[in-house]
Amino acid sequence: MRRRLKQLYLFLLRENLLYLLAVVFALVLCSSILISLLEADISFADGIWWSNVTMTTVGYGDIAPHSQGGRIVAAVIMFCGIGLLGTLSASFAALLISRKMKENKGMLPSSATGHVIICSWNERAKAILKELRADAQTADSPVVLVAEIEEKPVDDPNLFFIRGAADEEALRKANLPEAKTVIVLGDDQADPAARDAKTVLTVLTIESINRDVYTVVELMSKANEQHCRWANANEIIVSSELSSHLLASAALNHGISGIVADLLSRQRGHELHSMSAPAELAGKTYLEVLVAMKTSRNATVIGVMQRGGGFVSNPAADYRVAENDLLAVISDERIRT
Structure with a gap:
C-alpha cells in the first residue's frame, strides 16, 4: 500500500498535477473556513459541502450565503474554482491522450503476465x-x-x-x-x-x-x-x-492442402490440437483410447506425443498410452482435461 501511494505521489509530482491539486484543496479549505465564520447558520462541514458544490457549478441551492462577505467569498470561489477545475480536467485529459499516443507508438513498457x-x-x-x-x-x-x-x-x-x-x-x-x-x-x-x-x-x-x-x-x-x-x-x-512438403503432397494427393489448412485453422471446421491424456485412459491401448475419445468426446486421436520424446502418428493398436503422454486429436473445439 505504501509503495502504491509513493508511486501515486511521484506520478502526480512528475506530471505537475500535485501543485494544482494543492491549490484546489487550499481554495476549498479556505472558502469553507471563511463561509462558516461569515454565516452563522453554516458549519464548517456544511462549508466544505457548499464549497465543492459551488466550485463545480452544481448549485443545489440547499446552502446559500446571505451576508455581504459570504457572497464575496462565493463570487471568488465561482470564478477561481471554474478555472482551476477546468485546468485540472484539461491536464488529466491531456495526460490520458498522451499515454494513449505513447501506447500506440510502442513507447510504454507492458505489465502483462502469462502472455x-x-x-x-x-x-x-x-x-x-x-x-x-x-x-x-x-x-x-x-x-x-x-x-x-x-x-x-x-x-x-x-x-x-x-x-x-x-x-x-x-x-x-x-x-x-x-x-x-x-x-x-x-x-x-x-x-x-x-x-x-x-x-x-x-x-x-x-x-x-x-x-x-x-x-x-x-x-x-x-x-x-x-x-x-x-x-x-x-x-x-x-x-x-x-511449404515444399505441402506442395508435393498436394501434387500427389489432390485437395490435401485444403484439409491441412482446415485442421490448422481455428476459424473454420474442426481443429487439430494437443491435450493431456485423460487420467482414466492412462495405461490403455491406443485402440481403447481411440474408441473412448470418439465415443465420449467425438474426438479422433491421430497420434501420441511422448513427454520428452517424439511423436508417434497412428500408433499400433496395442500401443500403451502413458500417463504423461499428450494426445494429438481432431475435434470441433478444444478439449480441456
Missing part, C-alpha cells in the same frame, strides 16, 4: 494474431508485439505494442520474464542468410532472459535449424521445407 510475445510484424504475424483470437483459450489473453514499425498495427484492446528490434531492452519492456510463449518470426526485409542469423540471435537473447518461456521459431533454411536447437528453441518451423 504471448510476437517478434516482428508481417502478414504471417497478422494471421497468427487472428488464430489466437479465434481460440477460446487466447481470445482475450494479452499479446505483446515487438516490431520495428511506427505504431500499433491493429485495433485490438488486448494487443500491446513495443516499438523496436527484438533485443534485450525491447524484450524486457515486453515483460519477457513473465511471458508464457514467444513466437519469433523472420524479418522479411533481410536476405535469407541474415534473416535466419538475426532469428537465432533473438532466440539466444530470449533464452538468456527467461529459459522457461516456450519459444516457437520460424526459419527460412533447414541448415540453420541446428543453430536454433543449440539456442534452446522449443519448436522450430522451417517455412520453406513445410
Whole structure:
C-alpha cells in the first residue's frame, strides 16, 4: 500500500498535477473556513459541502450565503474554482491522450503476465494474431508485439505494442520474464542468410532472459535449424521445407492442402490440437483410447506425443498410452482435461 501511494505521489509530482491539486484543496479549505465564520447558520462541514458544490457549478441551492462577505467569498470561489477545475480536467485529459499516443507508438513498457510475445510484424504475424483470437483459450489473453514499425498495427484492446528490434531492452519492456510463449518470426526485409542469423540471435537473447518461456521459431533454411536447437528453441518451423512438403503432397494427393489448412485453422471446421491424456485412459491401448475419445468426446486421436520424446502418428493398436503422454486429436473445439 505504501509503495502504491509513493508511486501515486511521484506520478502526480512528475506530471505537475500535485501543485494544482494543492491549490484546489487550499481554495476549498479556505472558502469553507471563511463561509462558516461569515454565516452563522453554516458549519464548517456544511462549508466544505457548499464549497465543492459551488466550485463545480452544481448549485443545489440547499446552502446559500446571505451576508455581504459570504457572497464575496462565493463570487471568488465561482470564478477561481471554474478555472482551476477546468485546468485540472484539461491536464488529466491531456495526460490520458498522451499515454494513449505513447501506447500506440510502442513507447510504454507492458505489465502483462502469462502472455504471448510476437517478434516482428508481417502478414504471417497478422494471421497468427487472428488464430489466437479465434481460440477460446487466447481470445482475450494479452499479446505483446515487438516490431520495428511506427505504431500499433491493429485495433485490438488486448494487443500491446513495443516499438523496436527484438533485443534485450525491447524484450524486457515486453515483460519477457513473465511471458508464457514467444513466437519469433523472420524479418522479411533481410536476405535469407541474415534473416535466419538475426532469428537465432533473438532466440539466444530470449533464452538468456527467461529459459522457461516456450519459444516457437520460424526459419527460412533447414541448415540453420541446428543453430536454433543449440539456442534452446522449443519448436522450430522451417517455412520453406513445410511449404515444399505441402506442395508435393498436394501434387500427389489432390485437395490435401485444403484439409491441412482446415485442421490448422481455428476459424473454420474442426481443429487439430494437443491435450493431456485423460487420467482414466492412462495405461490403455491406443485402440481403447481411440474408441473412448470418439465415443465420449467425438474426438479422433491421430497420434501420441511422448513427454520428452517424439511423436508417434497412428500408433499400433496395442500401443500403451502413458500417463504423461499428450494426445494429438481432431475435434470441433478444444478439449480441456
